[in-house]
Structure formats: C-alpha cells, structure tokens
Amino acid sequence: GENVEQHPSTLSVQEGDSAVIKCTYSDSASNYFPWYKQELGKRPQLIIDIRSNVGEKKDQRIAVTLNKTAKHFSLHITETQPEDSAVYFCAAKNSGNTPLVFGKGTRLSVIA
Amino acid sequence: KAGVTQTPRYLIKTRGQQVTLSCSPISGHRSVSWYQQTPGQGLQFLFEYFSETQRNKGNFPGRFSGRQFSNSRSEMNVSTLELGDSALYLCASSPGQSTNEKLFFGSGTQLSVL
Numbered sequence: 282g283e284n285v286e287q288h289p290s291t292l293s294v295q296e297g298d299s300a301v302i303k304c305t306y307s308d309s310a311s312n313y314f315p316w317y318k319q320e321l322g323k324r325p326q327l328i329i330d331i332r333s334n335v336g337e338k339k340d341q342r343i344a345v346t347l348n349k350t351a352k353h354f355s356l357h358i359t360e361t362q363p364e365d366s367a368v369y370f371c372a373a374k375n376s377g378n379t380p381l382v383f384g385k386g387t388r389l390s391v392i393a
Numbered sequence: 394k395a396g397v398t399q400t401p402r403y404l405i406k407t408r409g410q411q412v413t414l415s416c417s418p419i420s421g422h423r424s425v426s427w428y429q430q431t432p433g434q435g436l437q438f439l440f441e442y443f444s445e446t447q448r449n450k451g452n453f454p455g456r457f458s459g460r461q462f463s464n465s466r467s468e469m470n471v472s473t474l475e476l477g478d479s480a481l482y483l484c485a486s487s488p489g490q491s492t493n494e495k496l497f498f499g500s501g502t503q504l505s506v507l
Contacts, residue, residue: 324498370436380449385435
C-alpha cells in the first residue's frame with residue numbers, strides 16, 4: 282500500500298520568511314495530493330490540493346509543487362504570518378477506492 | 394450545511410472496557426472515514442464506510458470495528474481497551490461519488506484510557 286514520508290517534523294521560521302514542507306510517496310499510481318492544516322485544538326482542514334496532471338498550483342501565499350518522476354511534492358508558504366502556525370499534513374491517494382494516506386505531520390511555528 | 398459532528402467530545406475509560414464513538418456526516422455525504430491521531434504518528438487510517446458497506450480497512454486489530462447506518466451516520470467501537478488506544482479519533486465525510494474527493498473532518502473524540 283501507499284506510504285507517505287513527511288519532513289521536517291518541526292519547523293520554526295521568522296514572520297515574513299518562507300516555509301517549505303516536503304513529502305515523498307511510494308505508490309506510483311497515486312494521483313491526488315492534498316494538504317491539510319490543523320490548528321491547535323481544531324479539526325484538520327484542506328488548504329490546497331494538486332492532481333498529477335499539473336506540476337504546480339498556487340493559492341495566494343501557498344503553493345504546492347509535484348514531481349511525479351521523483352515521487353515527491355512540497356508545500357510552500359511565503360510571507361509567513363503567526364496565524365500560519367499549525368500542524369500541516371500531506372497526503373496521497375490513487376484513483377481507486379483506496380484510502381487517503383497521510384504523512385506524520387509538520388509542526389510549523391511562525392515567530393513574530 | 395452543518396459540518397461533521399462527532400460525539401462525545403471527550404471520553405475517559407479504563408483498560409478492558411469498550412467504547413462507542415459516533416459520527417454524523419455532512420448532509421448528503423455517503424462516505425465516512427475514521428482516523429486515529431496520536432502525537433508523532435499523524436493520522437492513521439482505520440476504516441471507510443460507503444452506503445453501509447465497509448469499503449476499506451486499515452491495519453488495526455480486530456478490536457476496532459465500525460458500522461454505518463442507512464442515514465450515513467457511522468459508529469466505531471473499540472473493545473478491550475488498552476492504554477495505547479488513547480488518541481484523538483477523527484471521522485471525515487465526503488460525497489463518495491468519485492474517488493478523489495475532499496475530506497471534511499469532524500472535531501474528533503479525545504479518548505483517554507487509564
């Protein structure tokens with residue numbers, strides 16, 4: 282089955298700097314890669330997703346890139362703000378009726 | 394639309410007991426997935442139900458079971474609780490009509506086993 286590795290497990294950045302979180306996946310058939318943000322004490326929420334027919338997707342300050350050949354994808358957050366502090370989870374899934382498999386998460390702290 | 398609702402929000406049990414957690418999906422959603430969240434282990438998949446049938450199952454022992462009702466509400470049961478079962482249990486719903494759909498999570502049930 283699918284296995285998703287996520288790095289780093291913790292990340293601290295100064296407010297205004299960029300943050301990058303990287304994930305690798307094992308199943309070459311995976312074609313859907315969402316990112317979830319979980320603030321302290323709250324539910325995980327989808328912030329951006331990408332499908333394998335595109336290499337990059339942007340939404341304001343966040344972007345995701347996908348390298349299918351290398352089987353890795355990354356989340357980029359620019360101009361970080363304190364409210365970006367949260368745990369971020371990457372995930373991967375193929376097009377069959379298989380579950381969404383998550384990485385172990387990255388705790389991002391944005392220091393004002 | 395109301396979001397995904399999980400009850401209870403908190404539970405404290407002792408080893409050996411059993412527990413039932415409930416999840417009401419977003420209206421119209423027919424797929425409900427359950428995940429176990431523990432510090433450092435992320436979100437581990439338990440099982441998924443669609444139209445009252447278990448569609449997928451994760452690598453958890455048989456003490457973990459679930460079911461889905463005709464109104465798409467789902468329950469999961471853990472029997473013979475162990476200390477290591479202490480975790481946040483999250484359910485997530487999706488329409489279930491296609492294979493790569495956004496998951497909408499509930500707030501979870503925090504289970505503590507003493």
